[in-house]
Amino acid sequence: MIRxxxxxxxxxKTYDQISGRLVFGDTHLPEMLNLGRSRVEVSIxxxxxxxxxxxxxxxxxxxxxxxxxxxxSRIVITHGTDTMVETARALAAGVADKTxxxxxxxxxxxxxxxxxLFNLGSALSFAQTLPxxxxxxxxxxxxxxxxxxxxxxxxxxxxxxxxx
Amino acid sequence: MIRxxxxxxxxxKTYDQISGRLVFGDTHLPEMLNLGRSRVEVSIxxxxxxxxxxxxxxxxxxxxxxxxxxxxSRIVITHGTDTMVETARALAAGVADKTxxxxxxxxxxxxxxxxxLFNLGSALSFAQTLPxxxxxxxxxxxxxxxxxxxxxxxxxxxxxxxxx
Amino acid sequence: MIRxxxxxxxxxKTYDQISGRLVFGDTHLPEMLNLGRSRVEVSIxxxxxxxxxxxxxxxxxxxxxxxxxxxxSRIVITHGTDTMVETARALAAGVADKTxxxxxxxxxxxxxxxxxLFNLGSALSFAQTLPxxxxxxxxxxxxxxxxxxxxxxxxxxxxxxxxx
Amino acid sequence: MIRxxxxxxxxxKTYDQISGRLVFGDTHLPEMLNLGRSRVEVSIxxxxxxxxxxxxxxxxxxxxxxxxxxxxSRIVITHGTDTMVETARALAAGVADKTxxxxxxxxxxxxxxxxxLFNLGSALSFAQTLPxxxxxxxxxxxxxxxxxxxxxxxxxxxxxxxxx
Numbered sequence: 001m002i003r004x005x006x007x008x009x010x011x012x013k014t015y016d017q018i019s020g021r022l023v024f025g026d027t028h029l030p031e032m033l034n035l036g037r038s039r040v041e042v043s044i045x046x047x048x049x050x051x052x053x054x055x056x057x058x059x060x061x062x063x064x065x066x067x068x069x070x071x072x073s074r075i076v077i078t079h080g081t082d083t084m085v086e087t088a089r090a091l092a093a094g095v096a097d098k099t100x101x102x103x104x105x106x107x108x109x110x111x112x113x114x115x116x117l118f119n120l121g122s123a124l125s126f127a128q129t130l131p132x133x134x135x136x137x138x139x140x141x142x143x144x145x146x147x148x149x150x151x152x153x154x155x156x157x158x159x160x161x162x163x164x
Numbered sequence: 165m166i167r168x169x170x171x172x173x174x175x176x177k178t179y180d181q182i183s184g185r186l187v188f189g190d191t192h193l194p195e196m197l198n199l200g201r202s203r204v205e206v207s208i209x210x211x212x213x214x215x216x217x218x219x220x221x222x223x224x225x226x227x228x229x230x231x232x233x234x235x236x237s238r239i240v241i242t243h244g245t246d247t248m249v250e251t252a253r254a255l256a257a258g259v260a261d262k263t264x265x266x267x268x269x270x271x272x273x274x275x276x277x278x279x280x281l282f283n284l285g286s287a288l289s290f291a292q293t294l295p296x297x298x299x300x301x302x303x304x305x306x307x308x309x310x311x312x313x314x315x316x317x318x319x320x321x322x323x324x325x326x327x328x
Numbered sequence: 329m330i331r332x333x334x335x336x337x338x339x340x341k342t343y344d345q346i347s348g349r350l351v352f353g354d355t356h357l358p359e360m361l362n363l364g365r366s367r368v369e370v371s372i373x374x375x376x377x378x379x380x381x382x383x384x385x386x387x388x389x390x391x392x393x394x395x396x397x398x399x400x401s402r403i404v405i406t407h408g409t410d411t412m413v414e415t416a417r418a419l420a421a422g423v424a425d426k427t428x429x430x431x432x433x434x435x436x437x438x439x440x441x442x443x444x445l446f447n448l449g450s451a452l453s454f455a456q457t458l459p460x461x462x463x464x465x466x467x468x469x470x471x472x473x474x475x476x477x478x479x480x481x482x483x484x485x486x487x488x489x490x491x492x
Numbered sequence: 493m494i495r496x497x498x499x500x501x502x503x504x505k506t507y508d509q510i511s512g513r514l515v516f517g518d519t520h521l522p523e524m525l526n527l528g529r530s531r532v533e534v535s536i537x538x539x540x541x542x543x544x545x546x547x548x549x550x551x552x553x554x555x556x557x558x559x560x561x562x563x564x565s566r567i568v569i570t571h572g573t574d575t576m577v578e579t580a581r582a583l584a585a586g587v588a589d590k591t592x593x594x595x596x597x598x599x600x601x602x603x604x605x606x607x608x609l610f611n612l613g614s615a616l617s618f619a620q621t622l623p624x625x626x627x628x629x630x631x632x633x634x635x636x637x638x639x640x641x642x643x644x645x646x647x648x649x650x651x652x653x654x655x656x
Binding site for chain 4: 360361363364365367368379406427434441442443446447448449450451452453454456457458465466467468469470483485
């Protein structure tokens with residue numbers, strides 16, 4: 001059984017046709033798992049629906065607490081990409097003996113050109129196979145929480161090397 | 165570096181608007197990896213483009229030979245679902261010391277409702293993390309080649325238990 | 329009020345993931361009108377769900393009878409493209425004082441690359457504005473029933489000229 | 493031959509994955525006409541790429557001038573929905589003896605759930621059949637420029653009656 005915590009981010013943004021803006025509604029996770037014909041046993045819980053740039057310390061504490069307290073030892077978190085690494089760091093400091101995989105999307109799932117479904121398949125798979133630790137799964141790759149950064153100009157997650 | 169071998173299957177079927185039939189054209193793999201913003205280093209080679217029900221022994225021998233001879237030790241194979249388990253068995257008998265993950269789709273990628281992108285993200289991730297062996301990755305799950313069967317009436321891959 | 333008669337055709341084919349074949353299920357018309365945010369008052373009735381190559385004389389008589397007897401004087405018919413012209417001819421012989429527009433699709437609506445939504449918007453608009461007569465609306469164009477043929481090798485509907 | 497003038501609006505907005513915002517890039521018109529297998533002879537010109545709330549008097553004068561001066565007597569204009577009626581009024585005052593149809597979308601074409609393709613098929617069809625005048629084509633319907641308003645709370649274009 002894998003626990004999925006939803007926190008918002010680009011992944012779950014949708015287009016509001018009255019205001020003409022990107023907004024949060026309900027999470028697309030169940031629809032996406034259905035599209036992927038996923039048979040992985042999951043339990044989904046929405047913790048918040050925020051842009052990760054708007055995520056406050058209290059939000060991160062809430063995420064850490066839920067990851068620590070939930071029964072499941074394998075966890076996927078959907079999260080905005082901008083501060084994903086920061087939340088991963090908080091999780092590494094606060095949760096032991098679990099495999100936690102953060103993922104997100106560069107383009108909202110509701111857009112035809114979204115990477116969301118690919119990333120979800122990837123994150124769920126890494127969560128089943130990686131040893132205890134906190135990871136980021138993006139671009140088909142996985143990175144330990146302290147070995148990665150988001151390149152703000154390309155939008156790509158890059159491995160940190162010792163020289164970096 | 166992951167080697168991807170394309171063999172056809174539902175995954176890569178496309179609609180021919182003149183004949184009104186589902187046919188094979190070029191593989192959608194590069195387009196799908198692009199959509200998923202994949203940064204995994206891959207080398208793609210199309211071995212055949214067949215419906216897996218039409219796959220002959222010679223086709224399986226070809227797949228085994230390519231998996232044995234290629235430089236890469238981590239391999240993803242896209243394959244029709246109907247005889248995926250049979251090909252997995254041939255690979256287990258013929259290839260040692262490599263991680264080989266077979267995947268496919270229940271609905272062609274070119275359809276809006278395809279599970280293909282989810283499965284590709286999943287298979288690429290399992291291929292990076294599972295120990296040597298031959299696996300099937302479908303429905304977000306992975307199965308050792310000798311512990312799985314496709315349920316023909318539901319289209320779902322199911323784990324074989326000792327009692328089965 | 330526009331009457332819409334559904335007869336099947338490529339338009340409404342869907343992919344059956346168990347058999348791996350294109351089959352007919354329920355019509356996609358309500359979903360498509362919803363996607364197009366259509367506010368045209370319509371009344372939809374499925375007369376049959378057949379490939380137009382399988383359409384028999386009795387099927388055409390049924391279509392003609394429904395068009396003649398329905399209250400609405402403006403009608404859209406979704407129809408397979410292969411024998412659309414033949415049905416249009418039967419309608420021209422059997423129905424007077426109504427505007428009837430036949431349309432269809434080269435690619436099933438359920439495919440990402442379908443022309444169905446474009447054609448539906450087009451057919452509904454022609455049905456509101458063209459004078460009494462029987463027309464085919466495809467490729468953004470309209471043709472009188474006796475001035476058009478489907479080019480079997482390109483899939484395009486072409487105007488017949490006097491020299492043809 | 494139909495002239496298509498592109499002015500921007502929701503229709504052509506796309507998602508910028510670096511900034512996370514909806515922006516204008518190139519118009520999607522050619523791609524959409526291709527998807528619709530349109531065989532209507534068109535000549536496309538982008539006049540501007542703006543949100544219609546940001547459209548200034550000078551922009552409207554430019555649109556009017558292009559419609560008056562172009563050779564074609566049948567014109568489709570893609571336009572943001574918020575001030576579409578205002579531009580229609582300017583066109584009615586400034587252009588005679590042409591059929592001009594304004595259309596747009598409530599959801600960007602690049603989103604899976606867009607009404608854009610339906611509206612484009614509809615607008616092109618109305619442009620071919622309506623008598624000289626300035627019209628708005630939305631929701632599968634057409635309205636004379638002085639008989640319509642956009643309902644801001646529902647996003648739907650509604651006919652004005654004499655009592656309104």
